[in-house]
């Protein structure tokens with residue numbers, strides 16, 4: 001079939017909504033206990049430990065104590081988020097923390113400036129960096145508390161949703177905790193895991209792994225399971241899907257870890273449609289970017305840089321780059337996580353995935369060491385209970401759980417900082433005056 005015709009058929013089929021079926025992944029080799037042992041070894045070596053958990057809890061308690069003494073007349077909460085809470089990362093990762101005034105407090109910049117002075121007087125606490133200029137979109141204090149790096153922001157509560165969601169997936173399928181460590185290490189070794197360098201974040205790699213488990217191994221979408229399907233948006237058209245199920249029920253994925261890893265590379269190398277498909281953990285099924293579900297997903301990054309005109313008077317042309325990766329943020333669904341990619345970096349991601357898949361066809365002894373850059377990686381004789389990888393996660397805390405729950409109770413208008421809902425805009429304005437909160441959320445109808 002000519003390429004143009006194939007293209008048109010694909011568009012037609014995608015519009016009909018059944019573009020892809022679940023691929024039957026071809027096993028290049030039978031399951032290897034050696035490879036699985038190596039994966040456990042890596043996860044045991046790099047995954048979070050009881051000692052690291054204790055150190056992180058201590059760091060949190062220092063920030064909490066200082067904040068409570070600084071604002072004794074306010075309710076102030078210290079909420080951790082990020083991979084220390086999801087458990088889907090290495091134990092040495094930083095702790096992201098948000099200082100949260102649920103019933104109102106000083107503006108974020110003022111709050112962090114006040115806290116900085118107090119923290120500097122604490123023993124074993126160092127302020128590594130303070131990004132507290134007026135212009136900063138999200139003011140930040142980078143601290144080192146007894147060897148633990150904490151990135152502290154204020155009232156920046158949205159990442160708590162992504163954290164609770166990913167933690168839910170880790171609880172649902174504990175194998176994800178091991179897979180996430182391996183994938184992130186591999187992406188780091190290939191230098192394709194950092195947004196600053198024009199690639200995608202480790203958060204995006206985790207979403208790609210979850211999506212693969214959803215479409216190839218029956219992992220459900222926690223959004224689809226939720227009874228709360230309403231969407232909310234800000235006046236700047238950022239749109240959010242806050243409704244997802246926080247589940248602790250296990251989903252048995254019986255496939256061995258090493259086959260899951262190989263399947264991940266095989267899926268993105270052989271089956272994933274880079275031109276049309278969107279990695280959507282929210283939907284958990286294979287749909288084209290032309291589907292109405294993705295009406296809000298930004299498309300501007302589908303264009304390659306402008307080409308120089310060949311002669312005077314010829315307008316600048318943009319050349320399409322349809323094969324760029326598309327990844328929907330499952331909470332802020334109007335955000336495409338491909339924002340830092342350009343054709344060259346996207347091609348590097350594809351070729352790295354293809355090379356990883358191909359490497360499974362070679363001798364396997366040192367394969368994981370080759371993939372992750374950890375040479376001489378020896379398998380462990382210990383076959384740990386997979387659930388042990390859930391044990392050393394920081395709990396998100398009651399405030400985070402309450403915020404996530406509040407957001408799904410949604411009314412007409414809400415506050416983007418505390419997710420309380422008001423009957424009308426006048427009541428919300430009053431709430432902003434009293435609390436110093438800001439940011440309007442409106443329920444979206446007819447999307």
Ligand SMILES: [Zn+2]
Nearest residue numbers: 415417418437
């Ligand atoms: Zn509020």
